[in-house]
Amino acid sequence: MNELLIEFLGGFTKTNQWSAILPEIMLGVLALALLGAEMALPKNKQTLIPRLAIWGQVIVLLVVIGCVGWCNVGESEYFSGLIIQNDMTQIMRAFFLVSSIVVCYLGQIYLSKQSLPKTEFYALVLIIAAAMMLLVQSANFVMLFVALETVTVAFYVLVAYSRTSQFSLESGLKYLILGALSSGILLFGIVLLYGIAGSPELMGSSRDSLNYNELANFITLNTNNLIGVDNMIVKIGALLVVAGICFKIGAVPFQIWVPDVYQGAPTPVTAYLAVASKAAGFIVLIQLLHGPFISLKEFLVPVLSVIAAATILFGNVAAVTQRNVKRLMGLSGIAHAGYLLVGVIASLYVPWAVYAVIFYLVTYLLATFAVFGVMSLAADADDANQELDHYENFARKRPFLGGVLVCGLGSLAGIPPLGGFIGKLFLFVAAFQAGLYGLLGISVLGVVISIYYYFGWIRECYFSAPSIEVVDDASCSATLADRILLGALVVATVVIGLLPAALPIIR
Amino acid sequence: MTVGLNAFILLAGLLFAIGMFGVILRKNTLVIYMSLELMLNGVILALVAFSRYNGTMDGNLFVFFIITVAAAEVALGLAIIVALFRLRQSVMVDQLTSLSR
Numbered sequence: 257m258n259e260l261l262i263e264f265l266g267g268f269t270k271t272n273q274w275s276a277i278l279p280e281i282m283l284g285v286l287a288l289a290l291l292g293a294e295m296a297l298p299k300n301k302q303t304l305i306p307r308l309a310i311w312g313q314v315i316v317l318l319v320v321i322g323c324v325g326w327c328n329v330g331e332s333e334y335f336s337g338l339i340i341q342n343d344m345t346q347i348m349r350a351f352f353l354v355s356s357i358v359v360c361y362l363g364q365i366y367l368s369k370q371s372l373p374k375t376e377f378y379a380l381v382l383i384i385a386a387a388m389m390l391l392v393q394s395a396n397f398v399m400l401f402v403a404l405e406t407v408t409v410a411f412y413v414l415v416a417y418s419r420t421s422q423f424s425l426e427s428g429l430k431y432l433i434l435g436a437l438s439s440g441i442l443l444f445g446i447v448l449l450y451g452i453a454g455s456p457e458l459m460g461s462s463r464d465s466l467n468y469n470e471l472a473n474f475i476t477l478n479t480n481n482l483i484g485v486d487n488m489i490v491k492i493g494a495l496l497v498v499a500g501i502c503f504k505i506g507a508v509p510f511q512i513w514v515p516d517v518y519q520g521a522p523t524p525v526t527a528y529l530a531v532a533s534k535a536a537g538f539i540v541l542i543q544l545l546h547g548p549f550i551s552l553k554e555f556l557v558p559v560l561s562v563i564a565a566a567t568i569l570f571g572n573v574a575a576v577t578q579r580n581v582k583r584l585m586g587l588s589g590i591a592h593a594g595y596l597l598v599g600v601i602a603s604l605y606v607p608w609a610v611y612a613v614i615f616y617l618v619t620y621l622l623a624t625f626a627v628f629g630v631m632s633l634a635a636d637a638d639d640a641n642q643e644l645d646h647y648e649n650f651a652r653k654r655p656f657l658g659g660v661l662v663c664g665l666g667s668l669a670g671i672p673p674l675g676g677f678i679g680k681l682f683l684f685v686a687a688f689q690a691g692l693y694g695l696l697g698i699s700v701l702g703v704v705i706s707i708y709y710y711f712g713w714i715r716e717c718y719f720s721a722p723s724i725e726v727v728d729d730a731s732c733s734a735t736l737a738d739r740i741l742l743g744a745l746v747v748a749t750v751v752i753g754l755l756p757a758a759l760p761i762i763r
Numbered sequence: 764m765t766v767g768l769n770a771f772i773l774l775a776g777l778l779f780a781i782g783m784f785g786v787i788l789r790k791n792t793l794v795i796y797m798s799l800e801l802m803l804n805g806v807i808l809a810l811v812a813f814s815r816y817n818g819t820m821d822g823n824l825f826v827f828f829i830i831t832v833a834a835a836e837v838a839l840g841l842a843i844i845v846a847l848f849r850l851r852q853s854v855m856v857d858q859l860t861s862l863s864r
Contacts, residue, residue: 397825398821398824398825398828401825401828401829401832402828402832405832405835405836409832409835409836409839412836412839412840412843413839416843416846419846420850422847422850422851422861423861423862425843425846425847425850426847426859426861426862427862428843429792429840429843429844429847429859430859430862432836432839432840432843433786433792433795433799433840436799436836436840437783437786437799437802439832440779440782440783440799440802440803440806441783443803443806443829444779444802444805444806444809447806447809447810447813447822448809450810450813450821450822450825451772451809451812451813451817451822454813454817454819454821455816455817456817456818461817463819464819464821465817465819465821466821466825515862516862519862520862640862
């Protein structure tokens with residue numbers, strides 16, 4: 257009896273791989289601990305909660321970097337193929353943690369101006385970070401779906417977080433309807449692929465057809481053998497899955513939600529959507545295109561090329577006439593999604609382009625958070641109403657914030673000494689090596705247009721006619737901690753621009 | 764009489780298409796919600812049918828995840844609709860235009 261028990265426990269410890277997702281578990285526990293702390297702490301100690309959230313995440317970040325290793329961990333599979341970890345997922349884990357730390361900090365600034373419940377915000381941000389870390393590691397469609405829905409459902413709450421503002425609620429409703437629609441489309445694609453790849457009558461059919469590798473084997477075996485309906489089903493399935501992902505990254509036929517949601521959502525949530533949610537979508541797209549859909553390259557590349565070209569042109573042209581800065585960031589974010597799509601397409605021909613995409617995402621993170629940090633500090637209580645006109649003489653009133661804004665916008669536009677320039681350069685070199693000359697031309701045209709509206713904002717800050725009275729309102733003064741955070745973002749942008757090798761992604 | 768796999772998939776596709784057109788064309792948010800559920804039900808029907816005819820359990824298991832997620836989405840969506848109705852006294856999509864400028 258005893259030996260049986262020992263044998264059973266031995267088998268149990270062998271399959272115990274929970275330590276592989278230790279950072280995610282820590283984040284989940286931290287999120288619950290925050291909710292507990294809100295009940296336990298007295299009213300005057302509630303300010304400890306954001307600090308607990310931020311420093312807790314810093315510890316998790318150290319765990320990710322230290323114990324799990326920064327790079328070159330090789331590829332390892334856990335939970336019988338549900339999760340695969342490799343270099344890219346390790347980098348993205350750190351990426352999501354950094355972005356959730358910054359979002360928690362921006363949330364603290366935002367919530368201090370509103371009368372809203374506070375703790376739930378941090379708990380939801382942490383849960384989203386954990387789910388996105390799982391999302392980029394998933395190697396099975398069930399895992400993908402569950403992680404993706406955890407992210408989106410938590411985002412529905414965050415977008416509609418300001419319950420008393422009709423803008424926030426309206427954008428939450430729009431995001432929810434369109435997000436649920438896109439999830440439905442993604443699911444239908446998954447189901448078609450599951451059905452066809454598991455069909456016992458077809459060659460190479462799999463018992464585990466929701467797994468990426470099994471599906472890739474099936475599609476590779478059958479690309480030339482399938483005829484008629486079966487071939488159609490594989491293609492429609494793949495197309496629906498890609499369409500569902502394109503929704504999340506805001507590529508063109510599915511971009512309608514972006515401006516409205518970005519304007520209505522609280523500013524830190526907009527920043528989170530713009531950086532982390534988009535990055536997760538791109539990593540999932542890369543994994544799908546390099547995994548299950550690698551044999552459908554000839555079919556998917558033309559579709560994605562058209563989407564990329566339309567995305568770049570639409571985002572840039574629509575942003576030119578925009579006066580609301582949150583909508584402006586949303587529309588320019590669509591354009592950035594277009595450049596990144598070019599990189600994703602290039603990565604199917606030149607393998608190092610994957611790292612160009614990640615490098616671009618990192619520079620995009622630094623620059624976007626710098627801009628949104630300034631916006632959070634400059635916004636008044638009415639969060640959705642942030643017009644370009646509010647930035648008249650901004651640099652004269654707030655020289656430090658003005659400087660940060662110029663660096664962030666310059667990096668987004670791709671001005672040479674800053675990180676965004678190197679990021680764009682890598683993407684364009686990758687596109688050139690892959691022979692995507694048409695897309696390259698459209699991207700360069702898009703960058704030229706983008707300089708117009710980014711510099712329009714900078715002009716508003718520095719060169720607008722001095723207004724009658726310069727009101728020195730204390731509400732948007734930057735504290736020391738604000739300065740340290742924004743300064744760090746700017747310094748990182750400049751350092752990456754001058755020494756791209758400082759980032760361990762580039763070897 | 765046995766019903767073939769194609770009949771199930773056709774019905775599932777039809778449910779999905781009806782739901783999708785409902786989401787795109789209807790103006791009342793509550794009806795849009797029902798249409799979203801219809802889409803998911805189409806997906807679930809297809810999953811169960813494939814699962815039965817392929818002889819694997821994965822599809823049946825996946826259904827539970829989908830139902831759970833759909834329940835969470837509906838709970839959240841109704842909360843948002845109620846909060847919005849308190850502010851605006853309307854649940855029609857064409858009156859939700861405070862953001863588009």
